[in-house]
Amino acid sequence: MLAFLTQRLLQVIPTLILVSMLIFGLQQLLPGDPALIMAGEERDPAVLEEIRQQYRLNEPIPVQYFYWVKGVLSGNLGESMRLKSSVASLVAEKLPVTLQLAAMAIVIALGIGIPAGIVSAVKKDTAWDYGANIFALWGISTPNFWLGILMIFLFSVTLAWLPASGYVRLGEDWRASLATTIMPAFVLGNAIAAILMRHTRSAMLQAMGADYVRTARAKGLVERRVVLKHALRNAMTPVITLGALEFGTLLSGAVLTEQIFTIPGFGKLIVDAVFNRDYAVVQGVVLVTASTYIALNLLADVAYVLVNPRLRG
């Protein structure tokens, strides 16, 4: 187990280095003088020179990269040109908002996706199965920004049940907080529910055909117990680990969902940064996202080995 962990951790290092190069390299795509673009409306030569100094734009690219990485490693993700605040503090401020949305989305996704997958597998080739499959196709094919707009039209504009936009912190007023986040969380959870449903269905179909399920049936156990205790428990391992990989879908979805519902989270931070040409924020957010994704991948791998004694070797 220790050998596996060490090997897996060692694999992460080159990936992280390449990710950092990729993100730093984005800056090289900017057409023309980066200082001029970063300065935006500002044309004061003194400001331009300050930017050049700050980002060491006069130095060769490998030197710039070295100092950038050095800063990142000591927690300095750069400075927002527009907000005049450190990128790290912006990320720390916005991340809890997105995490709340993400947590709610996951609860919704699990609550819909797993039961739908179980029913679909147990009642294979019946109307239930077709219905669940249609739901999954709908979930995968619906652009979440469209679903968000349709929900605002129905629940905010027409029925006036929920606020169309805005955000209230959970600690401030939990009812208002839930009211502002339930629609975006559903929009985010919908696509993941569809993916979880497909994973659960195929894992359950495989488990239902396994020897231990046949044995459980032969012992005379009621079907409900066979499905929920024997098949489901074994089918859940791949579903949960594959589900962890949907974190990327969640974050990609958050970018658009937060934009539509005007929620001041991580996703809105990157979009606002893009519009304001606040490139240090874009780089910082992408770097934090990628590092979190790599860490989650690692955790999913470790969890998979932990719950599969056969793989521990």
Added chain:
Amino acid sequence: MTAVTVAEGAGEAREENPWARAWRRLRRRKGAMVGLAVVVFLVAVAALAPWVAPYDPTATSWSAVRKAPSWAHWMGTDEVGRDVLSRIIWGARASLSAGLVSVGIALGIGVPLGLLAGYAGGWIDGVLSRIVDAMLAVPFLILAIALAAFLGPSLSNAMIAIGVTATPIFVRLTRGQTLAAKVEDYVEAARAVGNPHWRIALRHVLPNIVPPLLVQASLAIAGAIIAEAALSFLGLGQQPPAPSWGSMLNSAQRFLAQAPWMAFWPGFAIFVSVLSFNLLGDGLRDALDPRHK
């Protein structure tokens, strides 16, 4: 395509062309055929846009601002009096070409690199695989947004951003398939008769890994259409006044209470096109995968 060797067909008395067999299987799948029919329809509409669109998609009319659907304007009009149906028809061009071009870019870069990594192995494979891991570590849309932001907002830059972002999937898929094909008897045989490596890779390995690539490509087109709509929605794709489904949805958001049709139709168009490519992709996977007989 006659060089294609499929082990599955070896036991059959009369060898049927694998593509004919795949087509026969595909035809049996209703969902896939519906998907294919809609895709053909959408391509035809996009190609014939100048002839089938009832109005000029950029012509404004202050006397027809935010008019509800009627016989004159089947899908209504937008905030400056442009015909929504005409903009949907012209928008199909942006969406479909973004889907096709970006997946073309991803295939054009990803397949040769995947073939190289899988066939050559060693340090080349190591380096390429780590780069692919790094790119896949950044969520798809976030990387596409970051790339599009740095390249500058335009439809062609959005296509490049989506294409580059979709590339690692094709590198990984091609590499895996190449590794599997490399040890097959027909590759061994080709090597034994003295074929050069490039010829083995292109003439013997590549034709045999086309089916999974085709499946992935059709699903990737669906993803690329959503990504282009998302980028245009955020203002990083097709620039106004040129029509695109994503940017139409963006402006519709401000008029939800007064003109909900402005938001309904572009979203529905994205949904239908993505759904049909997904249906086609799922059907192709079943038809081309020997395990799904």
